[in-house]
Amino acid sequence: MSTSSLPDHVARQLAATPKAQLLEMLYQMLLGRRFEERTAEMYAMQKIGGFCHLYIGQEAVAIGAISTLRPDDLIVTAYREHVHAIVKGCEPGPVMAELFGREGGVSKGKGGSMHLFDRRRGMLGGHGIVGGHIPLATGTAFAAKYLKRDYVTLCFFGEAAVNIGAFHESLNMAALWKLPVVYIVENNRFGMGTAIERSSAIYDVAQRACAYDMASETVDGMDVLAVRDVVGRAVDLARREGAPTLIEARCYRFMGHSMSDPVHGHYRTKEEVQEQKEQDPIRSYMNLLIGAGLVDRQAVEALDQKARAVTDEAIRFAEASPEPSPDSIFQDVYSVPYGPYTTREQ
Amino acid sequence: MAVITYRDALNQALREELRRDPAVFLMGEEVGVYQGAYKVSKGLLQEFGPQRIVDTPITEEGFAGVGVGAAMAGLRPVIEMMTWNFSLVAIDQIVNGAAKMLYMSGGQFNIPIVFRGPGGAAHQLAAQHSQSLEAWYANVPGLKVVAPSTPADAKGLLKSAIRDNDPVIFFEGETLYGSKGEVPDGDYTVPIGVSDVKRPGTDVTVVAWSKMVGVAQKAADMLAADGISVEIIDPRTLRPLDDGPILASVRKTNRCVVLEEGWPYAGVGAQIAYQVQHGAFGDLDAPVARVTGLDVPMPYAKNLELLVMPSAARLIAAIREVLYLD
CATH class of the missing domain: 3.40.50.920 (Rossmann fold)
Known part of the structure; x- marks a missing residue:
């Protein structure tokens, strides 16, 4: 394949990104997919409880975006975040153990699917109130400026979150104060079962940035290199000039909103889901790399085998991890325990 | 031992803690240029500058959450609610954010933050500006709730609250700001949780x-x-x-x-x-x-x-x- 026939962003990324990283991104997409497929199985087997939101179909967004970060950069996400956590560096075993509600989980079994945290990896949750975490990311960016540090915060949320006040309040402050934060709207078209056309007065979410005189871009969220290209520029801008950006990544979730939601239903048709699955971001990227001569099918198969093996190992780790001790119930309510939190009496 | 107002006692506490620890900052509406809606932050902008005495838009949920995020990243925010009535638009950040972060992160992220401002009724401010919301916040595990009655307690408890590693809800009495009392000199603190x-x-x-x-x-x-x-x-x-x-x-x-x-x-x-x-x-x-x-x-x-x-x-x-x- 001649690079001259490729879209600009693809040519740019293939030229600028080391081959090892291009392949790592493919591996991470495969790992994210296999991890979530097995998560669905584990949920069906009732090894996992509560609300559980799968990322299948949207992998290009988290993986393209997080591929642009340094280890000391931070991410703050909503509740569809298993893959974000793993890509940010959380080990798959402790992530699965958290879904299982086990002591070895990243949040010691106290958080669950929606509240994955890993301080060492810059994974700042895992938050369950739609849009409620957007001010937190604005706050970590405020701290970067305050402390004169050059880390960048990525904040991920769905398109339904842009209608809540916290989004607007955050964008206003980030633009007003010039904070190093990149807001990434994962526009998967549906807030639960409500299509964006039925919830937002404006279709082009990125245009919301105009109200705050903020840089913005819309990107194909099914194209991992496009996401990497756009987020990379925004991260540079944030790091260099402390300026925020709003990015709308248009993607699609192939599964239901949560495990209790059918893949399609009253709000979208089977045919629509099927049509979107034809645009599978992993297959597209795989074909691109094969076409560019960077990998062959055998090597892809090996990566997939590795992803499956790592997922199997994560499940083994989760199974082997004990349930949290009843003694832990009053731990970590306060950093210095008092009263009932030292005696287990209430 | 000096006799000072409750307002000045709070101001002293803020000033001393801002001097003591560069991670401490004050954020809220009218805290800087205006010198505080109730003048609790009088003179602080002049001493500490706009980086640490941060005037905000009227955006309580936003800046409450900025405070929680900043605390996750290592700072010790003091977030002023112009009055506690306005905290009701920020309560998601306080209850779902500040109060629960340590627990739901399995002990990884404590939130050393103070939310402070006047509570209770003043004089003829009517329904939306005359509320005592202590019970709302005291109901929540993960929060500490403080409500001093004297200038000495106001100073000593605010200093302890700022040094506390967990979120503290600090109710000042709107009609107490002008009240006077003796306040011990020096680095005076009152422990949280002592009657x-x-x-x-x-x-x-x-x-x-x-x-x-x-x-x-x-x-x-x-x-x-x-x-x-x-x-x-x-x-x-x-x-x-x-x-x-x-x-x-x-x-x-x-x-x-x-x-x-x-x-x-x-x-x-x-x-x-x-x-x-x-x-x-x-x-x-x-x-x-x-x-x-x-x-x-x-x-x-x-x-x-x-x-x-x-x-x-x-x-x-x-x-x-x-x-x-x-």
């Missing part, structure tokens, strides 16, 4: 905090003329509640009245009354009585507002009731 005997007495225990301590003092002065000796216990911290001194007092007086400005239903006083009957049941010679704000939104009319607020007269009636004097 204080504000007036020793022998016949009845009155539990009161924030500006209700003044109402209790007034009633006690009036009752003293009738030979009735009132002991006033100020918990100062409503969560964690230090009920030891309250119970010790009740064991001595055998009678207890809990006074609070807020609404009666599920108020902090209900919890205190429960703990008194549970911890000192055998010592009680009368049921624990409560005097509270009336169970209505605050009316504007001056005469009605006075009827809604707990008064010395209502407290005296309750005290006489538990003493079986009427």
Whole structure:
């Protein structure tokens, strides 16, 4: 394949990104997919409880975006975040153990699917109130400026979150104060079962940035290199000039909103889901790399085998991890325990 | 020991903690250029600059969350609510964010933050600006709730709150800012979670905090003329509640009245009354009585507002009731 026939962003990324990283991104997409497929199985087997939101179909967004970060950069996400956590560096075993509600989980079994945290990896949750975490990311960016540090915060949320006040309040402050934060709207078209056309007065979410005189871009969220290209520029801008950006990544979730939601239903048709699955971001990227001569099918198969093996190992780790001790119930309510939190009496 | 106002005591606490620790900053509406809606932050912008005394848009949910995020990243924010009434648009950040982060992260992210501002009714501010929301916040595990009644307690507790590694909800009394009292010199702190005997007495225990301590003092002065000796216990911290001194007092007086400005239903006083009957049941010679704000939104009319607020007269009636004097 001649690079001259490729879209600009693809040519740019293939030229600028080391081959090892291009392949790592493919591996991470495969790992994210296999991890979530097995998560669905584990949920069906009732090894996992509560609300559980799968990322299948949207992998290009988290993986393209997080591929642009340094280890000391931070991410703050909503509740569809298993893959974000793993890509940010959380080990798959402790992530699965958290879904299982086990002591070895990243949040010691106290958080669950929606509240994955890993301080060492810059994974700042895992938050369950739609849009409620957007001010937190604005706050970590405020701290970067305050402390004169050059880390960048990525904040991920769905398109339904842009209608809540916290989004607007955050964008206003980030633009007003010039904070190093990149807001990434994962526009998967549906807030639960409500299509964006039925919830937002404006279709082009990125245009919301105009109200705050903020840089913005819309990107194909099914194209991992496009996401990497756009987020990379925004991260540079944030790091260099402390300026925020709003990015709308248009993607699609192939599964239901949560495990209790059918893949399609009253709000979208089977045919629509099927049509979107034809645009599978992993297959597209795989074909691109094969076409560019960077990998062959055998090597892809090996990566997939590795992803499956790592997922199997994560499940083994989760199974082997004990349930949290009843003694832990009053731990970590306060950093210095008092009263009932030292005696287990209430 | 200097005699200063409650407002100046808070200002001193902020100034000293800002000097002591560069991670401390103050953020809120009108805290900087305007010098504070109630002048608590007077002069701080001039000393510490706009990076640390941060004026915000009117965006309580936004800046409450910025504070929580900044705390996750290592800072020690003091977030001013111009009044606690406005915190209701920020309560998601306080309850779902600040209070739960340590727990749901399995102990990884403590949130050393203070949310502070005036609470309670002032004078004819009507329904939306006259609320005592202590019970709302005291209900939440993960928060600490403080409500000082004197300048010394205000200074000492605010300094402790800023140094605390967990979120502290700090209720100042809107009508207390001008009140004066002695404040110890130097680096004066009051520990969170320690009750204080504000007036020793022998016949009845009155539990009161924030500006209700003044109402209790007034009633006690009036009752003293009738030979009735009132002991006033100020918990100062409503969560964690230090009920030891309250119970010790009740064991001595055998009678207890809990006074609070807020609404009666599920108020902090209900919890205190429960703990008194549970911890000192055998010592009680009368049921624990409560005097509270009336169970209505605050009316504007001056005469009605006075009827809604707990008064010395209502407290005296309750005290006489538990003493079986009427």
